[in-house]
Amino acid sequence: MAILPTNFRPFLAARSVLLAGSILLAACLAHGQAVNSCLDCHSAQPGRLEVTPEKFSQDIHAQKGLTCVSCHGGDASNYDPDQAMSRKAGWKGKIDRKQIPQLCASCHSNPAYMRTYNPGLRTDQLDQYHTSMHGKRLAAGDTKVAVCTDCHSVHDLRPPSDPRSTVNPVNVAQTCSRCHSDAAYMKPYGIPTDQFANYSISVHHDAMVVRGDLSAPTCTTCHGNHGALPPGVDKVQNVCANCHAFQAQMYSKSSHFKAFQDKGLPGCVVCHKNHAIYMPSDMMLGAGHAGVCMKCHAPGDKCDLARSAILTDLTQLDGAIKDADQSLRLAESSGMEVSEARLAQDQAQDSLTKARVTVHTFQTALVDVDVQAGMKIAAANLKAGQDAMVERNHRRIGLGICLVAIAFMLVGLWLYIKKLES
Amino acid sequence: MYAFLLRWLDERLQLDELIAPFKHKTVPWHRLSYWYFFGGITLFLFIIQVLTGILLLLYYRPGANEAFESVQYIMTRVQFGWLIRSIHAWAANLMIFTAFVHMFSVLFLKAYRKPRELTWVTGMILLFLVMGFGFSGYLLPWNTLAFFATKVGTEMAGQVPVVGKAMMIFLRGGPEVTGATLTRFFGFHVAVLPGLVTVLIAMHLFFVQRQGMSVPPKVEAEWIANPSARREMKFFPNFMLRELMAWYVAMGVLGALAAFFPWNLSVKADPFISAPAGIKPEWYFLFMFQTLKLIPSKVWFVDGEVLGILGCSLAGLLWLLLPFFENDKAGRGKAWITGLSIFALVYVVGMSVYGYLAN
Numbered sequence: 217m218a219i220l221p222t223n224f225r226p227f228l229a230a231r232s233v234l235l236a237g238s239i240l241l242a243a244c245l246a247h248g249q250a251v252n253s254c255l256d257c258h259s260a261q262p263g264r265l266e267v268t269p270e271k272f273s274q275d276i277h278a279q280k281g282l283t284c285v286s287c288h289g290g291d292a293s294n295y296d297p298d299q300a301m302s303r304k305a306g307w308k309g310k311i312d313r314k315q316i317p318q319l320c321a322s323c324h325s326n327p328a329y330m331r332t333y334n335p336g337l338r339t340d341q342l343d344q345y346h347t348s349m350h351g352k353r354l355a356a357g358d359t360k361v362a363v364c365t366d367c368h369s370v371h372d373l374r375p376p377s378d379p380r381s382t383v384n385p386v387n388v389a390q391t392c393s394r395c396h397s398d399a400a401y402m403k404p405y406g407i408p409t410d411q412f413a414n415y416s417i418s419v420h421h422d423a424m425v426v427r428g429d430l431s432a433p434t435c436t437t438c439h440g441n442h443g444a445l446p447p448g449v450d451k452v453q454n455v456c457a458n459c460h461a462f463q464a465q466m467y468s469k470s471s472h473f474k475a476f477q478d479k480g481l482p483g484c485v486v487c488h489k490n491h492a493i494y495m496p497s498d499m500m501l502g503a504g505h506a507g508v509c510m511k512c513h514a515p516g517d518k519c520d521l522a523r524s525a526i527l528t529d530l531t532q533l534d535g536a537i538k539d540a541d542q543s544l545r546l547a548e549s550s551g552m553e554v555s556e557a558r559l560a561q562d563q564a565q566d567s568l569t570k571a572r573v574t575v576h577t578f579q580t581a582l583v584d585v586d587v588q589a590g591m592k593i594a595a596a597n598l599k600a601g602q603d604a605m606v607e608r609n610h611r612r613i614g615l616g617i618c619l620v621a622i623a624f625m626l627v628g629l630w631l632y633i634k635k636l637e638s
Numbered sequence: 639m640y641a642f643l644l645r646w647l648d649e650r651l652q653l654d655e656l657i658a659p660f661k662h663k664t665v666p667w668h669r670l671s672y673w674y675f676f677g678g679i680t681l682f683l684f685i686i687q688v689l690t691g692i693l694l695l696l697y698y699r700p701g702a703n704e705a706f707e708s709v710q711y712i713m714t715r716v717q718f719g720w721l722i723r724s725i726h727a728w729a730a731n732l733m734i735f736t737a738f739v740h741m742f743s744v745l746f747l748k749a750y751r752k753p754r755e756l757t758w759v760t761g762m763i764l765l766f767l768v769m770g771f772g773f774s775g776y777l778l779p780w781n782t783l784a785f786f787a788t789k790v791g792t793e794m795a796g797q798v799p800v801v802g803k804a805m806m807i808f809l810r811g812g813p814e815v816t817g818a819t820l821t822r823f824f825g826f827h828v829a830v831l832p833g834l835v836t837v838l839i840a841m842h843l844f845f846v847q848r849q850g851m852s853v854p855p856k857v858e859a860e861w862i863a864n865p866s867a868r869r870e871m872k873f874f875p876n877f878m879l880r881e882l883m884a885w886y887v888a889m890g891v892l893g894a895l896a897a898f899f900p901w902n903l904s905v906k907a908d909p910f911i912s913a914p915a916g917i918k919p920e921w922y923f924l925f926m927f928q929t930l931k932l933i934p935s936k937v938w939f940v941d942g943e944v945l946g947i948l949g950c951s952l953a954g955l956l957w958l959l960l961p962f963f964e965n966d967k968a969g970r971g972k973a974w975i976t977g978l979s980i981f982a983l984v985y986v987v988g989m990s991v992y993g994y995l996a997n
Contacts, residue, residue, distance in 0.1 A: 551898070551900040555905075622890045626883055633876065
């Protein structure tokens with residue numbers, strides 16, 4: 217035993233006997249309580265060697281009945297460190313980083329074995345990893361790249377569904393950033409280190425972290441987790457289509473599709489960026505600071521005119537919906553029943569959303585079809601609100617006439633009573 | 639023509655004999671006589687309820703899938719449907735209000751005393767039934783607030799020891815508030831309660847006609863001391879015309895409320911969503927609701943809610959039997975009922991306001 221001083225060993229052996237007795241007793245009292253001499257020592261070790269029973273009990277492998285021996289070999293039932301950690305007992309010691317994927321795969325790539333624990337778990341992680349940049353570099357001898365334990369953690373490895381897991385969707389970006397935002401660490405690779413900072417201000421991060429939508433994209437959604445790109449994706453830049461199918465469909469039929477391909481431009485990323493993807497707005501079609509079209513197109517050219525026409529269309533529909541909304545709100549505040557028009561407002565909003573998707577065709581005529589459909593609904597809703605206000609005024613006039621009639625009746629009755637009693 | 643028709647009917651039905659008591663009937667007239675009008679106004683509002691209710695029945699369809707839509711149809715498509723529904727809803731609230739005013743005026747004018755105990759008892763049962771009208775009718779549009787208010791209300795009924803659970807299942811038509819509850823409440827609202835109320839109103843009016851209007855003890859004492867001060871008014875036409883004026887005023891108020899504050903329909907009930915935060919019952923149940931909220935969850939070993947419901951039920955029963963606690967002898971026996979009446983009025987108003995303002 218190399219890590220303990222020699223004079224410490226007799227004491228440790230004596231204590232091991234006592235502990236073994238205690239553990240045997242505990243084993244009689246608590247069924248299934250396995251003996252693990254590794255944790256007994258390692259819970260008192262400093263730094264990275266420290267593995268406490270509390271920490272290890274959080275590990276999914278420990279919960280499924282695996283022990284230190286399952287990965288490190290040795291004899292955990294032996295409290296003599298020399299024997300417990302002897303090559304004879306199959307002790308492997310610290311696992312070499314290069315061997316980690318293979319070691320994990322010895323179970324995780326065995327479908328028959330994995331089925332006994334989790335039939336739904338994939339068993340192709342190692343194959344995928346080999347196709348990834350991490351896997352390729354590791355094979356080439358670069359041990360700085362991420363291996364299984366870097367992302368999934370070790371000794372307290374939790375399933376991805378656990379919110380405390382380093383690979384839970386909410387935590388994935390943070391996990392990747394541990395290396396990819398470290399400028400010194402990434403320096404040899406010559407790649408940017410601002411991805412996490414950019415992602416943190418994106419609409420995707422907002423959806424995932426602020427709104428808690430676990431289906432929102434994080435690093436692995438676009439880049440793949442163990443290596444392979446998501447199905448049907450030839451380049452990361454085309455991954456957007458996996459979620460934004462309609463936009464991708466429109467874009468693939470547009471003039472931009474071929475033009476971008478010819479120039480080797482990365483599709484969606486040209487206008488929407490890759491990591492710092494903001495919430496899109498109609499102003500992206502504007503000629504101002506937020507606009508994207510004029511970064512390539514010249515003022516006054518055919519495309520600039522189309523851009524302007526599309527923006528005008530969208531702005532008009534947006535304005536018409538807001539006008540109708542205001543009119544309906546006013547009617548509602550007057551107690552008028554306009555719930556049908558209120559429901560139809562959703563349809564107008566749907567038309568606007570559809571038009572915004574159709575923008576990706578970059579054809580004014582197609583966008584106009586959706587906008588006009590929405591304008592028609594919004595105009596009907598505006599009229600419903602205005603009609604309700606006219607109706608409200610009629611009611612009030614009717615009430616006024618009735619109240620005057622009632623007042624006359626009251627005066628008449630009073631005069632009649634007075635006459636009767638005089 | 640009119641005289642001919644009257645004579646024709648009189649020959650066959652002896653109408654003169656029938657209306658003779660009304661011709662001779664008089665009403666004591668004093669500075670507090672205006673309180674007598676509230677009973678009549680409540681009756682007028684009940685008549686409005688019956689008429690508008692019949693009109694609503696022409697379009698209303700009970701059922702979880704149709705009720706809300708049918709009320710929406712009445713509000714938006716039926717000519718003056720909005721007016722009929724708003725008047726029905728406002729008149730219901732005004733009727734409960736005037737019934738309460740009438741009850742307290744009877745209490746403070748001491749009109750419940752012997753020999754009018756049965757008039758008081760029938761009146762109190764009518765008040766409970768009118769509140770039952772409000773509770774059952776509130777669910778009929780099948781909107782979110784009504785759904786959850788009914789859920790809470792019937793749950794409270796379920797807290798009554800021994801019979802509570804069975805009572806709750808009877809009211810709901812099952813363990814949960816569903817379409818079965820709606821059809822059941824519709825049945826109570828348009829058949830059971832109107833039948834009971836009509837019989838009780840007939841009894842109540844019969845007692846009033848038979849015994850005449852009560853004169854408050856103080857006025858009575860003044861009249862005994864000074865017999866020349868005694869004033870009486872012929873019921874027909876003098877008092878009836880004044881009552882008619884009160885009805886016209888009530889009609890004006892109803893019209894103004896319906897035109898300026900049409901009764902809101904809100905959104906359709908969805909049994910799968912959680913109850914809206916801070917949900918409260920209608921204003922006339924608010925004092926009881928707030929009382930139950932203020933009782934701790936455990937009082938000694940008794941469940942607070944059970945204690946509250948039993949307490950409210952007992953208070954209601956004692957209130958119903960109030961005239962029987964007052965003896966004929968003058969003195970302290972009468973003073974405590976006046977004190978209790980003042981306390982009850984302050985408590986009901988205070989708790990209602992507190993309940994309205996509380997989060």
